Amino acid sequence: MKRHVLQTILPAILLVAAVFIIGAGCTGPADGQSTFWPDIDGDGYGDAFVGNGTIYDDDNFPDGYVTNRGDCDDTNAAINPGATEIPDNNVDENCNDLFGITIYKDSDNDGFGDPNAGNVFEINFGDPAPNGMVYNNADCDDTNALINPKADEIVGNDIDDNCDGYVDFMEYYTDADGDGYGAGSALPPPAVGVHNNLDCDDTNAEVYPYAVEVENGIDDDCDGITDELF
Known part of the structure; x- marks a missing residue:
């Protein structure tokens, strides 16, 4: 009985398995066919986010389809891998x-x-x-290095030390968060503080002009735009 199984049933099982394996390997394009992807914006690059594409005959495929993909925005012809x-x-x-x-x-x-x-x-x-x-x-x-927007203005040296466009003009502003950037109105003399009022949030030391923008819902660099790249 065991010998009968080995001689008849086992080969049959192997044959069926082979059919499935070979069949699975033949699901791609046949000769004269290619896989196509939609190119909605007509820039010559197919939509990168459309599954596995569709197989068509090389000489008979719908308008608006191409044999490549990779377009990260198929609604804008100015955006594609060749741009x-x-x-x-x-x-x-x-x-x-x-x-x-x-x-x-x-x-x-x-x-x-x-x-x-x-x-x-x-x-x-x-x-x-x-x-x-x-x-x-x-x-x-x-x-x-002593001349930049955070520098102290030195009166009498004929230099715009803090890059505000004014030479030897010094006012003090409150820097409540200690980030080197002040806010509010100029303080009456005698006063101490910083020589700029560029801070858009003087309660947060991580928010100041020229900071690197972070995706956090905050205008980190005080440019009026939230979560831009830089």
């Missing part, structure tokens, strides 16, 4: 999950960048700036 990345607009034009951002040289290492020395990098949200560079371009003299 040119446009910096500083919070859009991933070339669908590589990175964003073009202008980052500025900080030669004096004071945390503020030279507005005339920017380069575009493709980065992820929240990535630190490359060494020697920062996300802001707020420095009015990137050769002197």
Whole structure:
């Protein structure tokens, strides 16, 4: 009986299994066919989020279908894997999950960048700036670490130390959260504080001009926009 099973039933089981395996491997396009994806925006790239695509004959397929995928926004023809990345607009034009951002040289290492020395990098949200560079371009003299928007104005040196556009003009503002940025109206003399009133939330030391924006529902960098890239 055991020998009968081995000689008849077992080969039959193996044959059925082989049929299923071979059949499963033949579900792709046949000769003269290809897998197509919808290209709604007509930019030549198929929708990256449409399942496994649809098989059609190479010489007989619907309009608006292409044999490639990867378009991360198939409603906008300017966004596709072949597009040119446009910096500083919070859009991933070339669908590589990175964003073009202008980052500025900080030669004096004071945390503020030279507005005339920017380069575009493709980065992820929240990535630190490359060494020697920062996300802001707020420095009015990137050769002197004592001159920047957080610096104290020194009266009598004929220099705009705090980059506010005024030379030797000094007022004090309250810096309640200790982040180096003040808020409110100028304090009457005699007074102590900081020489700027740029802070949009003087109760939160993590919120101040030129801070790196974080996805938290807060305008971290005081630019009037919440949760933008940078």
